Amino acid sequence: xxxxxxxxxxxxxxxxxxxxxxxxxxxxxxxxxVVGGPSMQEEVGFRRGEGLGPESDPDEPPPKKRMRxxxxxxxxxxxxxxxxxxxxxxxxxxxxxxxxCTNGHLMCAGCFIHLLADSRLKEEQATCPNCRNLAVExxxxxxxxxxxxCLKQFPRSSLERHQKEECQDRVTQCKYKRxxxxxxxxxxxxxxxxxxxxxxxxxxxxxxxxLGEMDQSHSRELTLYNSIFSLLCYEKIGFTEVQFxxxxxxDFITRLYYxxxxxxxxxxxxxxxxxxxxxxxxxxxxxxxxxxxxxxxKSKVNSAIECSFLLLKGPYDDVRIKPVIHHxxxxxxxxxxxxxxxxxxxxxxxxxxxxxxxxxxRLFIFQIQK
Numbered sequence: 023x024x025x026x027x028x029x030x031x032x033x034x035x036x037x038x039x040x041x042x043x044x045x046x047x048x049x050x051x052x053x054x055x056v057v058g059g060p061s062m063q064e065e066v067g068f069r070r071g072e073g074l075g076p077e078s079d080p081d082e083p084p085p086k087k088r089m090r091x092x093x094x095x096x097x098x099x100x101x102x103x104x105x106x107x108x109x110x111x112x113x114x115x116x117x118x119x120x121x122x123c124t125n126g127h128l129m130c131a132g133c134f135i136h137l138l139a140d141s142r143l144k145e146e147q148a149t150c151p152n153c154r155n156l157a158v159e160x161x162x163x164x165x166x167x168x169x170x171x172c173l174k175q176f177p178r179s180s181l182e183r184h185q186k187e188e189c190q191d192r193v194t195q196c197k198y199k200r201x202x203x204x205x206x207x208x209x210x211x212x213x214x215x216x217x218x219x220x221x222x223x224x225x226x227x228x229x230x231x232x233l234g235e236m237d238q239s240h241s242r243e244l245t246l247y248n249s250i251f252s253l254l255c256y257e258k259i260g261f262t263e264v265q266f267x268x269x270x271x272x273d274f275i276t277r278l279y280y281x282x283x284x285x286x287x288x289x290x291x292x293x294x295x296x297x298x299x300x301x302x303x304x305x306x307x308x309x310x311x312x313x314x315x316x317x318x319x320k321s322k323v324n325s326a327i328e329c330s331f332l333l334l335k336g337p338y339d340d341v342r343i344k345p346v347i348h349h350x351x352x353x354x355x356x357x358x359x360x361x362x363x364x365x366x367x368x369x370x371x372x373x374x375x376x377x378x379x380x381x382x383x384r385l386f387i388f389q390i391q392k
Contacts, residue, residue: 100165107162109133115167117178120159128158132370138377142268143278143298143305171208198222202232249347253330258389260287263336266296266381278305280313280381284320287387290327291320294385297361298376311372313364317350317385319357326353328390333364336382341374342367343383 108115109130116130129137163179171191176184185192190210196203198221205215224232253259266280280296296315299305317331328351335343344365350356366372375381 139373253388261386293318314361319352330388
């Protein structure tokens with residue numbers, strides 16, 4: 023594969039008439055590979071002159087040529103299409119976006135992002151595709167795939183709708199789950215279960231115990247949002263867009279870390295730092311990846327400043343971050359917070375951030391008045 027340093031930094035030389043780097047020649051080469059090369063006309067054959075008789079108008083365009091596949095060849099063709107269009111890393115057909123390099127190697131979106139994140143951690147050039155192949159995406163969307171619930175085959179473009187709305191074997195939950203019913207099963211068994219479900223007939227005492235456990239999780243969420251609303255009533259509130267930029271330590275085995283440029287909020291100068299897996303020696307070897315950050319006060323102050331702060335996603339990012347409020351009293355001696363986890367949902371979201379050229383987030387700082 024051809025190498026690229028950052029997503030979108032390397033241009034792709036598209037063939038004339040191509041919108042995604044895959045020209046007519048590349049499509050023709052792929053089809054030659056699938057159906058057997060230049061001898062396709064001898065193996066399959068075209069119906070020539072069909073519909074042309076002695077009374078045909080010579081000014082009319084000739085009818086389109088139609089291929090006739092021998093019986094039993096459709097399954098073989100499908101297998102060969104799969105081998106040509108699959109991702110070169112996970113060897114599965116891409117579900118949505120398809121990326122390719124100038125040499126024609128294909129990769130799905132998940133492997134593409136993961137490879138970019140790995141290259142960032144290892145400080146190496148990413149050997150991955152650098153453009154989307156729209157022609158292959160469209161072709162893959164029409165290839166059949168198995169529904170994981172009913173095991174029937176559907177075009178990939180309609181599989182998601184089938185799984186959510188139509189499949190009779192899709193996993194669903196009882197309508198009484200709100201009062202503690204744990205049942206999960208295929209959709210076609212749902213009516214029978216709901217008729218026999220015992221939860222509607224439980225006593226008030228039993229239901230109170232179930233609802234008490236559910237209230238605890240709701241209470242934690244409510245406490246968080248009430249705390250945020252209380253902070254919004256403070257007199258001194260500041261926020262800014264923060265851009266984390268990647269750097270390397272000076273150690274013999276360098277480690278990746280992130281740091282923002284200096285910024286001003288509430289008339290004070292601040293800096294944010296972040297690290298991967300709490301500066302683990304080889305985070306690229308770990309499947310679980312996390313980011314943690316600290317807030318640093320760079321200004322000199324006459325008295326301690328007690329603040330609450332939280333990080334949220336930036337206005338143009340799609341990463342999912344759960345809000346968590348942190349507190350710290352800043353002074354000239356305690357001007358740095360401890361490293362605290364960036365509350366992203368999972369390692370996939372972390373890889374999205376690592377794969378990007380910079381990490382863009384929004385910081386809120388609330389100064390507590392004494």
